[in-house]
Amino acid sequence: MKFTKLHGLGNSYIYLDGFNDAIPSEQDLPKTAIAVSNPYTGIGSDGLILILPSEGSDVRMRVFNNDGSEAKNCGNGLRCVSKYVYDRGIVTSTTFTIETLGGEVEAEVHPDDANQVKMVTVDMGVPRLKKSDLPMTGNGAEQTINESIAIADHQFSMTGVSMGNPHIIMFTDDISKAPVSTLGPLIEKSSVFPEGVNVEWVQMVSEREMNFKVWERGSGITQACGTGACAAVVAAVLNGQSKKDEEVIVHLPGGDLYITWSSKDDHVWMRGEAVTVCHGKYLA
Numbered sequence: 001m002k003f004t005k006l007h008g009l010g011n012s013y014i015y016l017d018g019f020n021d022a023i024p025s026e027q028d029l030p031k032t033a034i035a036v037s038n039p040y041t042g043i044g045s046d047g048l049i050l051i052l053p054s055e056g057s058d059v060r061m062r063v064f065n066n067d068g069s070e071a072k073n074c075g076n077g078l079r080c081v082s083k084y085v086y087d088r089g090i091v092t093s094t095t096f097t098i099e100t101l102g103g104e105v106e107a108e109v110h111p112d113d114a115n116q117v118k119m120v121t122v123d124m125g126v127p128r129l130k131k132s133d134l135p136m137t138g139n140g141a142e143q144t145i146n147e148s149i150a151i152a153d154h155q156f157s158m159t160g161v162s163m164g165n166p167h168i169i170m171f172t173d174d175i176s177k178a179p180v181s182t183l184g185p186l187i188e189k190s191s192v193f194p195e196g197v198n199v200e201w202v203q204m205v206s207e208r209e210m211n212f213k214v215w216e217r218g219s220g221i222t223q224a225c226g227t228g229a230c231a232a233v234v235a236a237v238l239n240g241q242s243k244k245d246e247e248v249i250v251h252l253p254g255g256d257l258y259i260t261w262s263s264k265d266d267h268v269w270m271r272g273e274a275v276t277v278c279h280g281k282y283l284a
């Protein structure tokens, strides 16, 4: 099986090219994601991403976490898919559309003088804020903004945002003390979130700068989460800590993302790097 490994700020996936190469059968996809992600017996990654032809968009992306579950969106994946399809000539324009299970997005690659793509901007669309959008328990029509929620004997102040996939954001005064590995999995699997949830802690540095850590649904601690960074900036605006139209620098463990929530059309814009690690043939 031919593959390419790419990462966005250390959030790495094994990418399979459905335009040019064979893809495992539908029923083999979850176990392939688990196998290739394993750092000891596989290639090592946070999951598996398929780059596929689309009927209505230029490209289609499917995302599998490293536990084999399929996700509806992936911000770092969108930037890496964008780099891949432009580098390989699958698209020839610098702007194009990508279909995901969470909706269609528009991407723009920024090739340098040597036609190398290092930075990518993605219009991530309108964040969805209703409880039913994540989904989570409670009145589906309501939003979750700094709401006190009890999970496993702990009380959390949570803000819920869907960027096509579900995120719950909590603010902290000290990101180094965020209980990511201990409480992240408890929140992810809580019955409050029937489909699970990506769990993020944010420390505001200023209105335009934040520190960020994540426990990803289906993958655990990762170096970065693009949809999570977008959701965190939306949560900061909803809580009066940032402003619409002002770019926020999000410091993730793996590097920085630049996120703006536009008041013009309510869309969230994400800008950041995408890197090719290696190409290879998986034999196991």
Ligand SMILES: N[C@@H](CCC[C@H](N)C(=O)O)C(=O)O
Pocket (backbone or CB within 6 Å): 011, 063, 065, 070, 071, 072, 073, 074, 075, 076, 077, 165, 166, 198, 216, 217, 218, 219, 222, 224, 225, 226, 227, 228
């Ligand atoms: N790393 C991603 C998100 C991947 C999917 C997520 N774990 C989910 O299950 O929703 C990103 O960069 O957005």
